[in-house]
Amino acid sequence: MDLRAKLTILADAAKYDASCSSSGSRRKGDRNGLGNSEGIGICHSYTPDGRCVSLLKILFTNHCIYDCQYCINRVSSDTPRARFVPSEVVALTLDFYRRNYIEGLFLSSGVIRSADYTMEQMAEVARSLREDHGFRGYIHLKAVPGASPELIERAGLHADRLSANLELPTQPDLDRLAPDKQIVTVEQTMRHIHARREQAEEERRGSQRAPTFVPAGQTTQLIVGATASPDAAYLAAADRLYKNHGLRRVYYSAYSPIPRPDARLPAKSPPLWREHRLYQADWLMRHYGFSASELTTPDAPDLPLDHDPKLAWALRHRALFPLDLNTAAREALLRVPGLGVHSVDRILAARRVRPLRVDDLARLGASVRKVRPFVTALGPNPEAHTLDRVDLQARLVPARQLDLFAAPTPRVVTPDPAASRLLVPVPDALPGALPTAGPALGRLT
Ligand code: SF4
Known part of the structure; x- marks a missing residue:
């Protein structure tokens, strides 16, 4: 099989791995414009300093x-x-990089022979790029669970990010x-990466010449809706991974039905709103001090679809509000619906100068409509005391139609060569017409 045919299959097979961020946009290219956000092979990710980079996103193999x-x-x-063999992935990465199509590589893989054998092949790609070719671009490798610590070590010394x-x-x-x-x-694999990262950071505090190890941290992916587990199970797992293994991100990917599925799998994708609410809850755990157990209840283990998890929490704890904008602690203010981290920090700075009124919220970048029922400040604010939970839900939850939250049409994969074109012209190493691909939908190690 030639390189073009391999690239066609293995770039397409990588596109459903969500643990490497991608735009998710569906804008097609046309004859008059430039670019196409639907193609495969290139995805976007964010470096630790916030830059958005384009990555060549492929599998080493889909065996x-x-x-x-x-x-x-x-x-x-x-x-x-x-x-692929390692030298082919290296050549493709360098060819794409030299043409400025990409700034890095996202390499995942199915497991061939054993976890160690697969990890060794991927580590060799990263080693060759860095040591043989002086490649300084971004590299994200899949860490194969169960691979030996020596191989994880080898991969982590060259990769910016690993994800098991x-x-x-x-x-x-x-x-x-x-x-x-x-x-x-x-x-175990995550624990090893975490411990080795901490060791490398410690060594670099002593000497800036000490080698880095996975400087952009580790991530993972959870498939949502393939089993009956409720959101509480996903949030508990994410909470554990953040606390125990220092994960940078957990990615949630709604299950997509595959051709000829097993009878134990659901016939449809879950509502995409479910994925969205999980990301919001995850954000609250990472930046707002919420624990997983606070975001759902034993009676309602799934997040509500029609309003965000912070508002849901506040509605369940109406008795804790209103908070006084001029005296409440930062941790308490972060739990007010409508107040983000930046608004809270502005409130804390502004109230050192003079007492705040509720109307000051707009100037401080917060939504007065959303925040007003949950706070008091200088001057009257009847909404803070007169609205009960039912009033609040009616007022604050957008009056969307219920069918907005119904499950979407199942995303069953069918052959669509037109949707599988590469975003960019292929390098000189791959002369000829643009490739097309058959169906492939991947969940990776
Ligand atoms: S998700 Fe399972 S079957 Fe699919 S590539 Fe990974 S290990 Fe193999």
């Missing part, structure tokens, strides 16, 4: 010895297969759909 039922690349799937995917939030979920996977194995 896999495992049989995860939610994945098109599972051993029992009849999808077309391909496999947990995929499902509980062991019973994995037992049901991915029987070869153990949460404990995935977390």
